[in-house]
Amino acid sequence: MFKLKEILAKDPADLTSEEKAFLRSKMSKLSDDDKEKFADCLKAEDDEDEDEDEDEEGLDEDAVKALVNGAIDEAMEKKLEARVDDIAKSIVDKFMAGAKKSRSKVHADKKVEKDQTADEKTREFMKALLNGDRARCKALTTSTSGSDPDDAQAGLLIPPELMAEVLRIKEEQFGLARRDFRYLPFSGPGNSRTIPSLGTSVNVFWTGEGVKKTSTQPKFNLITQTLKKLAAIVPMTEEILEDSAINLTSLIAELFAEATAKEEDIQFFAGTGSPWTGILNNGDVGSVTQASGGVDDITADDLLDLVDETPTGALNGAKYYMHRTVFSKIRKLKDSQGNYIYQRPSGDQPGTIWNYPYELSDAFPTAADVETDDAYVLFGNLKNAAVFGDKQQLRVKLLDQATVTDTDGTTVINLAEQDMVALRVVERVGYVLALPTAVTVLVAGEPAS
Numbered sequence: 449m450f451k452l453k454e455i456l457a458k459d460p461a462d463l464t465s466e467e468k469a470f471l472r473s474k475m476s477k478l479s480d481d482d483k484e485k486f487a488d489c490l491k492a493e494d495d496e497d498e499d500e501d502e503d504e505e506g507l508d509e510d511a512v513k514a515l516v517n518g519a520i521d522e523a524m525e526k527k528l529e530a531r532v533d534d535i536a537k538s539i540v541d542k543f544m545a546g547a548k549k550s551r552s553k554v555h556a557d558k559k560v561e562k563d564q565t566a567d568e569k570t571r572e573f574m575k576a577l578l579n580g581d582r583a584r585c586k587a588l589t590t591s592t593s594g595s596d597p598d599d600a601q602a603g604l605l606i607p608p609e610l611m612a613e614v615l616r617i618k619e620e621q622f623g624l625a626r627r628d629f630r631y632l633p634f635s636g637p638g639n640s641r642t643i644p645s646l647g648t649s650v651n652v653f654w655t656g657e658g659v660k661k662t663s664t665q666p667k668f669n670l671i672t673q674t675l676k677k678l679a680a681i682v683p684m685t686e687e688i689l690e691d692s693a694i695n696l697t698s699l700i701a702e703l704f705a706e707a708t709a710k711e712e713d714i715q716f717f718a719g720t721g722s723p724w725t726g727i728l729n730n731g732d733v734g735s736v737t738q739a740s741g742g743v744d745d746i747t748a749d750d751l752l753d754l755v756d757e758t759p760t761g762a763l764n765g766a767k768y769y770m771h772r773t774v775f776s777k778i779r780k781l782k783d784s785q786g787n788y789i790y791q792r793p794s795g796d797q798p799g800t801i802w803n804y805p806y807e808l809s810d811a812f813p814t815a816a817d818v819e820t821d822d823a824y825v826l827f828g829n830l831k832n833a834a835v836f837g838d839k840q841q842l843r844v845k846l847l848d849q850a851t852v853t854d855t856d857g858t859t860v861i862n863l864a865e866q867d868m869v870a871l872r873v874v875e876r877v878g879y880v881l882a883l884p885t886a887v888t889v890l891v892a893g894e895p896a897s
Contacts, residue, residue, distance in 0.1 A: 452470075452471075452474050452477065455467050455470065455471055456478075456482055456486075460485060460486050460488060460489050463486075463489055468489045468490075471486060471489055471490065472489075472490055475490065566607075566609035566610070566612075566613065566697045567695055567696050567697045567698075569588060569607050569609050569610075570607055570609060570610045570696050570697040570700065571689065571696045572584075572588060573585055573588045573589070573606070573607050573610070574689050574696065574700075574871075575689060576588070577604070577844070577846045578686070578689060578846060578848075578869060582604070585604050586604065588607050589604060589605045589606070589607055589608075603843040603844050603845035603872070603874065604843060604844055604845070605841055605842070605843055605844075606842045606843070606844045606873070609697060610697055610700065610701060610842075611842050613697050613698065613701035614700075614701040614704050614705050614842060615705075616701075617701050617702050617705040617706075618705040618708070618709045621702075621705065621706075622705050622706050622709035622710065623705070623709030623712060623713060624713050624717075624769075624807055624809045624811065625709075625712050625713050625716040625717065625830075625834075625836055625879065626709060626712065626836060628767075628807070628830040628831065629716070629830050629831065629834040629835060629836035629879060630830075630831045630832075630834065630835050630836065630882075631835075631836050631837070632835055632836070632837050633837055633838060633839070634675060634837050634838065634839045634876075634878075639674060639675040639676075639876065640672055640673065640674040640675065640878075641672070641673055641837075642670050642671070642672055642673075643670070643671050643672075643673055643835060643880065643882055644670055644671075671880055671882060672880070673835060673837060673878050673879070673880040674878050675837070675838070675839065675876040675877060675878040676723050676724075676876065676877065676878055677874055677875070677876055678708055678711060678712070678874070678875050678876075678877055679872055679873065679874045679875075680703075680704055680707035680708050680711075680872070680873050681847070681852055681870050681871070681872045682700070682703045682704065682707065682870060682871050682872075682873070683852055683861050683863065683868050683869070683870040684868065684869065684870070684871070685866075685867060685868050685869075686867055686868065686869055687867075689869075700871065704842070704873050708873070708875060710810070710811070712877060712879075713809055713810075713811035714726075714811045716811075716834070716836070716879045717769070717809065717811045717812060717826070718811055718812065718813065724879065727826060727833075727834065727881060727887060727889070728812070728813075728823040728824070728826060728889055729823065730881055730884055732881070732884035732885070733833075733881070733884045733885070733887050733888065733889055734757050734758060734884075734885055734887065734888035734889070735757075735823065735888060735889050735890075735891050736750065736753045736754050736757050736888060736889075736890050736891065737890075737891040737892075737893050738750055738890065738891065738892055738893035739893055740893045740894055740895065740896040741892070741893055741894075741895055741896045742818045742819065742820070742822070742824075742892035742893070742895075743773075743774055743777055743815040743818050743824070743892070744777070744815075745893075745896055746774075746777060746778065746781070746890075747781065748781040748782060748783050748789045748802075750890060751768070751778065751781070751789065751801060751802055751825070751827075751890070752789075752802055754768075754825065754827040754888045754889075754890055755802060755804070755827065757888045758827060758828055758886070758887070758888045759885060759886065762828055762829055762832050762833075762885075762886040762887070763829070764829065765829040765831065765832075766804055766827060766828050766829045767804060767805045767806055767807055767827070767828075767829070767830075768801050768804055768805070768806040768807070768825060768826070768827050769806070769807050769808075769809060769812065769825070769826040769827070770806070770807075770808065770809075770812050770824065770825045770826070771808065771809065771810065771812040771813060771814050771815065771824070772808045772810075773814045773815040773816070774812070774813075774814070774815050774818075774824060774825065775806065775808055776815070777815060778790060778801060789801055789802050791803075804827070812824060812825075812826075818892050819892065820892055820893065820894055820895065821891060821892065822891065822892050823889035823890065823891045823892075824889075824890060824891075824892065825889065825890035826887060826888075826889050826890075827887065827888050827889075827890075828886055828887030828888060829886065829887075830887065832883055832886040832887075833881060833882065833883045833884065833886040833887045834879055834880070834881050834882065834887075835879065835880050835882050836877070836878075836879045837877070837878055837879070838875060838876060838877040838878070839875075839876045841875075841876070842873055842874070842875050843873065843874045843875075844871055844872065844873050844874075845871075845872045845874075846869055846870075846871060846872075847863060847869065847870040847871070847872055848863055848864065848869045848870075849863060849864050850863055850870060851863070852870055
């Protein structure tokens with residue numbers, strides 16, 4: 449006769465098949481620790497068969513017969529119910545022990561630590577920056593150019609995860625120039641590079657038999673593209689860096705992307721020469737001047753003239769570009785047949801003006817700001833005309849004692865007094881109009897008399 453205490457004191461590997469069977473029959477009396485220790489013994493391959501045998505042998509045969517014949521008395525009924533309860537508990541205990549064993553095996557197999565998310569790395573970098581731990585900041589930063597990630601003047605390179613998020617948001621949500629210019633990133637040392645541009649094409653001539661052929665060759669211009677620094681300052685409370693509920697990577701990336709992409713668009717489209725001359729103010733681009741007046745006097749023919757003035761080879765992929773307030777005027781224009789030149793978007797097709805897509809940007813002059821000789825509508829394929837480049841190295845510096853002006857231009861923020869910090873991010877970007885004749889601008893004429 450087996451004794452439960454003696455079996456529980458043994459090593460599971462030393463138990464005989466009879467002892468294992470006895471242990472399974474006493475499942476309900478085992479503690480959780482005992483079940484975990486003898487999990488393999490309690491979960492033998494023939495468990496199901498043994499369970500069925502066990503259940504059949506465990507039930508009182510006379511009680512079952514009496515139950516079937518309807519001749520069961522009260523004592524026998526209690527005895528039967530108690531036995532059924534014991535069997536049910538035994539089955540539940542076996543199931544739980546097996547589940548626990550499976551869970552422990554899964555956890556044992558997965559001992560590799562989960563990598564930190566981009567937000568966790570960004571938060572850790574910002575905390576290290578706030579605490580002045582430059583060594584930790586550098587450890588979390590990877591330089592993609594081989595340069596030192598720690599620069600006393602420009603600051604520290606931001607983590608790759610945050611940089612990727614900034615560039616993604618710029619390209620997808622902000623930055624018309626980044627989306628529509630031809631993108632050629634800078635590589636290697638230096639802040640400038642030379643780009644060849646086609647000045648004149650090849651000419652052809654009719655000639656007679658035996659007549660000397662006229663020679664011709666294309667002419668190329670060399671244009672220089674130079675990088676310049678663009679900085680954005682984003683003030684925020686110290687609590688933001690500690691708040692785990694905030695997606696810090698997305699928040700900071702969106703703030704930086706919006707600030708820098710907006711300034712890029714303003715300079716590259718409407719810049720007046722400091723630091724950039726924008727496309728609208730470049731004297732080498734094609735132009736159409738209205739017969740008279742400005743936005744209020746614009747006609748459907750003025751916009752059609754932009755298409756006609758643009759070289760045929762540059763029409764593929766061309767768009768109209770303007771401010772939304774100018775667009776409000778244009779959408780009301782009709783052709784000579786009384787049809788609106790503006791067509792609403794339909795399905796996957798974008799809205800069009802004279803069957804060409806359009807883009808709206810706040811970088812362009814508003815209807816109220818347009819004066820005589822101002823270019824305010826652009827037409828063409830910008831990938832044919834303009835080249836945008838940058839060095840994908842965003843550097844960040846922490847400001848905690850400065851006084852900064854908010855985006856409204858008047859509100860002054862004293863960081864120290866208001867428990868705030870400001871992150872200053874610097875990037876190096878540049879654009880060049882490589883083929884000015886590939887685009888055309890609409891210029892406001894003299895006021896109507």
